[in-house]
Amino acid sequence: AMFLGDYSEAVGVMLFYRVGEYLQERAVGSSRRSVSELMSLRPEAVHVKKAGAVDDVPPSEVLPGSLIEVRPGERVPLDGVVTGGCSVLDTSAMTGESLPVEAGSGSSVLAGYINGQGVLEVRTERDWRHSALARVQELVEAASGRKSPLEGRLSSFSRIYTPLVISIAALVFLLYPLVTGGSWADGLFRALVLLVISCPCALVLSIPLGFFAGIGRAARQGILLKGSNYLDALRKVKTVVFDKTGTLTEGVFSVDEVLPRDGVSPEELLYWAAHAELSASHPLGRSIVKAYEGTLFPDRVAELVEVTGGGVSARVEGRPVLVGKKSFLQEAGVRTEEGEDRGVTVYAALDGILLGCLRLSDRVKPGAERAVRKLRELGVSNLVMLTGDSSSAGTEVGLKLGMDEVFCGLMPAGKLEHVRRLKPETGLLAFVGDGMNDAPSLAAVDIGIAMGGVGSDTALQAADVVVMKGDPLAVPLGMM
Ligand SMILES: [Mg+2]
Known part of the structure; x- marks a missing residue:
């Protein structure tokens, strides 16, 4: 266009293209910013125990065999074995297992597990580079390296259109003088005119504008696009x-069915079970407390004992209550019916006699x-x-x-x-x-x-x- 003296055309095309690209980039940029806002970008530190003191150091500097502390709510930073404390771990991010896993002395833990309630003391077994978490990150990097990028609408259009137009222009330049007997300068002029008129100004502006609107609309509905x-x-x-x-699914268990034995009302069953679990730390216990709709009386509960992998025993209104797995109740001498449990079932007993069971599930x-x-x-x-x-x-x-x-x-x-x-x-x-x-x-x-x-x-x-x-x-x- 410059060669033909059509300066406004030349400037216009470039301006349209730039404005379109700019708007599209802006929409993607704001989407990306929202994504990074979602991430909790706190720097990770490992609490290393040394000679009675606790030191915070980056995970990459912790040697295998170090003693570390994992506090409630924190992510286990390195693979290791628990040497002290007990807690319930949320392993769903690493394993997909929706049921919380109990951990005590001797349990092995992987980096990426999330610690529930108690403080855990862990002896690390591997350094950061060989931890389960680092292996996942390596897999991510390798996988994204092999991925072929998806083409945008404009570039897939231009992949065909651009070479086509340029070859037609080249043909015009070569054939014009040969066919009509005109000069080469004439041929060049006509070829350039063809290039200028074939530039899809409207398309170059409308496609990015369309995306600008689309990305913005998606973002308002809570869908953030990175490109x-x-x-x-x-x-x-x-x-x-x-x-x-x-x-x-929600990844959180809730009480689905309340199945009391004959002669017990569902409210009664929930009352005793919820009170026994009232100050228990296990997530299943919390779901049971949540399922009880009546008033809770914390002063009626005493002598709470949590048994890892089993259940809880407590005195409610002075009477012994057991809540937990079938095997836990059977060991305490409670008679339960035989048969396989479907899904996650928690049993409850009062005065050594079965009250019934509660069925919990990970809700869709x-x-x-x-x-x-x-x-x-x-x-x-x-x-x-x-x-x-x-x-x-x-x-x-x-x-x-x-x-x-x-x-x-x-x-x-x-x-x-x-x-x-x-x-x-x-x-x-x-x-x-x-x-x-x-x-x-x-x-x-x-x-x-x-x-x-x-x-x-x-x-x-x-x-x-x-x-x-x-x-x-x-x-x-x-x-x-
Ligand atoms: Mg998942």
């Missing part, structure tokens, strides 16, 4: 793979079922659930939601293998997950969607799209 190309790519998804715990998120239905309506042909949970309850959840396939008991590398195998011939594959154990898969697939509600930072980092409130319904919403 504008994912907006387009979401529509081409044909296979969606879900993680279970924390993604489709309210939007999960509708999300699956909507995805089918949008033409997703294959829905799969992968979980680290090995229990039969896991399989049940998946089948109830209408998944095509369910795979249980998977470690992070196992999940990764499955998503690689599931990659469809046509269309794209999206993986939806929340935990550290999902991060390698999130990084490897075409579109990784992380649940931002309770998810881990590693997952948020590895993902391409983040759903802020962790609502599964946002997945089909983003595809519309």
